[in-house]
Amino acid sequence: MPDFADVSAGTAKLTMQMTESGRWPTEASAALYERARRSITDGTSRDTLLRTGGHPIYVDHGEGAWVTDVDGNRYLDCNNNFASIIIGHADPTIAAAVQARMARGTAFSFPNDSEVDLAELLCGRVESFEFIRFCNSGTEAVMAALKAARAYTGRPKVIKVEGAYHGTYDHAEASQSPNPTNWGDATAPSTVRYAAGTPASVEDEVGIISFNDAEGARAAIRRSGDQLAAVLLDVMPNRVGMPAIESEFISAIRETTREVGALVVLDEVISFRLGYGGAQTNMGIDPDITTLAKIIGGGFPVGAIAGRQGPMETFVRVAGNRAKVPSGGTFAANPITMTAGHAAMTLLDRDAFARLDTIGENIRSGLRSIFDRAGLNWQVTGAGSLFRVHPHHRTIRNYRDSHLSSDEIVEITEFGRRMQSRGVYLIAEGLGCVSLATSDDDIEHFLGAAEASLPSP
Structure with a gap:
């Protein structure tokens, strides 16, 4: 302990x-x-x-891969503020950069060079990032990206994947948590409003496709035709179960959007932690717009919209007139976030991502071995520094495959609680991520806690 x-x-x-x-x-x-x-x-x-019921755990401080709560309990942090911390807590390099920047002021009604530094770093890493614009969260980035897609195409409709989470914007929330009573036919899923107060118009303005259903995606895109502005896609959506995306599905979306004149908006708010140039570089995807957040802020609130010149020009004022998509924000591109983000992304070189891949694979393979030894029909999905435990062994290609029964929810929730009682803090429903600060001893601690946390035979 x-x-x-x-x-x-x-x-x-x-x-x-x-x-x-x-x-x-x-x-x-x-x-x-x-x-x-x-x-x-x-x-x-x-x-x-x-999500786990009862009262939340209040943190006192974090250091490296560990956090300590106000009662003195220590946890290996496999939540990492919902995948936004990737270097580790209280990293001295980031802390020093932020402290030096804070001594010069924290926020101004002027642009500053730290914004330019981070923009150049990110645009230099990813071929599709011809231009970038910063905001304060992933939700804001998705909102702005969809508005830009509508403005650029002059079209109203969006298509997204059933079960995928893209923040708290009405249109992005559609069908992020449907269930068998309302999700409709698997080949043409229903559009299900998520939050009370969501306008009924969302059902007409957002189409839903099933992850990895290439033919379903082609058909949905063609049905929307000249009304479709964009397809919003996450290549490893956590609420879908983190299944591997199939190349045929990616090709179907990219080819058919071009066929009808629509855009691809790639949500890399989480998946940008999968590699030096994000998931799109790893997988050879060519999006028109990409949304970013989490790791690019170095532990501070951040969001960004990056993409090709055409759609990104919707944010540009012409002859002093208002842009097609006006955007701003009191703390957008503030120097503290930009400085922390630049420090973090500089530390994340190719060797760092290779180490993250190794840590993640050691955890995934270690869990599989534990389940095999225990004769437990559980499985693990994910890639890079991400993983998700599933309390079943059915094939997972989409949200419906990973959707848990009431008994399975109880099993995975209890697994998470037992892990927490043994000093490992996960995100929810068996979902986790690791930081670069995770050591081999930490991996051993994680796997020991997991083995001790399995349900009784």
Whole structure:
């Protein structure tokens, strides 16, 4: 079990004793949550932190691959702020760069050279990044990319993959969490509104295709024809189960969008951590627009829209007139985020990505061996620094294949809770990612915790 550390002022010091339930004590986190509920709706501004029920764990600090909560419990962090931390917590190089930049000011109503530095670095890595523009989150990046696609093509409709998550924009949320009662026919999935308050028009403006269904994609794109602005695609969507994308599916989307004059918007908010030039370089994909966030901010809020000159010119003012797609934001391209992002992306050279691939593969292969030894029909998907555990062994090609039954949800949720009680913090439903700070000893700790966390035979 990891050591306990002294916790911050105002919280109790605890001994290395688990509660009678076999889980670590979390009294200080519970107390903070009760305080929070008196001033924050639902007790936290991020509902993703409440998925496991009960109170969330409040963090005190992070260092390298580990975080320590306010009760003194330490966890190997395989959540990494939902895949946004890739170097590790409190990296000294990033910290030094940020501290030096902060001494010169944190935000201005002027552009600054740090924005140019990060733009040049990113555009220099990816062939399709002819121009780039920064914002503050992945959600903002997807919103802007879809608006740009509509403005460039003069068309209203978007197609996306069933089950894929692209942030909290109404159109991007469509069918991100359908179920057998509303998802419709597999060959022509229904468009299902996600949040209360989503306008009914979304059902007409967003078409849904099944991941890896090449013929279904061709048919849907052709049906939309001259009404289609773009297909929004994530090559390894976590809520779809992180199955491997099939080359025929990629080709079908790219060829048929060109046939009807629509764009491909590639969501690399998460998948950009798969390689030096992102997933598109690894897989030979040629998108018109790419959305970015998470790792390019070095641990600070960030988003970006990058792409070919044509669609990116929708953000350009002409003769002093308003751009087709006006965009801005008080903290967009602020010097702290740009500096941290440049420091992080500089550290992420080709050797760093090779190390991340090794860490991820050691975890995936180690989990498969553990499941085999236990005679457990579970499986692992993912690539690079990403992985997802599935409490079944059916073939996964799309969202419906990975959709969990109520019993499977209980199994994987309990697995995550047991992992947490053994000092490993995952994202949700068996999903995880690793940072460059993960050592071989950390991998051993992870696999030991996983073996001890399997369900009883």
